[in-house]
Amino acid sequence: MPPAVLTREEVVARVMAVVRQRGYDGASLSELSKATGLGKSSLYHHFPDGKDDMVGAVIGHLEASLETAVFAPLRSAGQPAARLQAMTATLDGFYYGGREACVLAILGIGDASRRFHPRVKKLFRAWIDAIASALRDAGLSKPLAQARAEDAIVRIEGALVLARSLGEPAIFGRTLKALPDDLLRR
Amino acid sequence: MPPAVLTREEVVARVMAVVRQRGYDGASLSELSKATGLGKSSLYHHFPDGKDDMVGAVIGHLEASLETAVFAPLRSAGQPAARLQAMTATLDGFYYGGREACVLAILGIGDASRRFHPRVKKLFRAWIDAIASALRDAGLSKPLAQARAEDAIVRIEGALVLARSLGEPAIFGRTLKALPDDLLRR
DNA sequence: GTCTATACGTGGATAGAC
């Protein structure tokens, strides 16, 4: 094994990939070690509190990358419809066209949920607020924008669950495609 | 501990409750033992292949109870709108008003997904078909009924994820309430 | 059918050399 040229970012990305596929409890240190190319001790060097720290870093990464890649564009100055389409395009990439699960949803299960609930909740709230902001700019009332924004997340998360359960990623794509118009319709 | 007056049904129900809250990997034998009031050895007496067997029994229970409580009514002879409302009422109970996760979604994560994917997929398909049957009876075209039925599951599963992630069960209730009209609109 | 006791692997975590 080469002397680990991975940046912290890359290590965190690989930890996220494992957690995404195996769940928090299913993500063992051995597997995380294999996935990152770092021995267990090295992992503890970078993440003194173990798995908790690693997943904390994953959430931190999500907080940052969602903010810049999803939330900020949703709040920007362009056409609301275009902003929503930008979001769906980005999400299609994030979730590999519906083939990968949502880390936030995964972290709502079992032990992880108690540990990370506050941050997960905050992230979902920020996401909802960002979508609602685009909808308000399109002329929707505040309560309607809020409700539709929540519905957007509902459909995104649900589409991921169903697409993966059926082994039909296309369901996610269809859902994303319909989303902007459905949200903006009056 | 009394000589276990629990029926197999009750044992399976308690296993399901644990899996629902902790996930497949998080559901340890010790916890299952505590929850059922049966020692580990007793569990192996009833379920020789261990956790796999137990979760298999949980899925069997779901196959049966969803068929009688959800699918069959959806295919029955009443008004389509009434059949859909019956479904949402039943689901509200199944999921404790949005406070409990969906076992099928839980089983799509990690190890469990490989093991149980075929049965989970079949169950989702049967559910979609049953909803589509009600929508066809309401006059929708076959492809539209199919797409809307998939969207129904998308929203149900997504609402469960979001309601639990935000700690706002009401999101699930709102989603259920809007569902019949949304599905039937043309 | 249920229990106690136990075997054996793996999980998370640490010590200490390099």
Next chain:
DNA sequence: GTCTATCCACGTATAGAC
């Protein structure tokens, strides 16, 4: 910063008495 070696707890699973 990374490794090897090791620790202990807990996980799954089994044996065998009652």
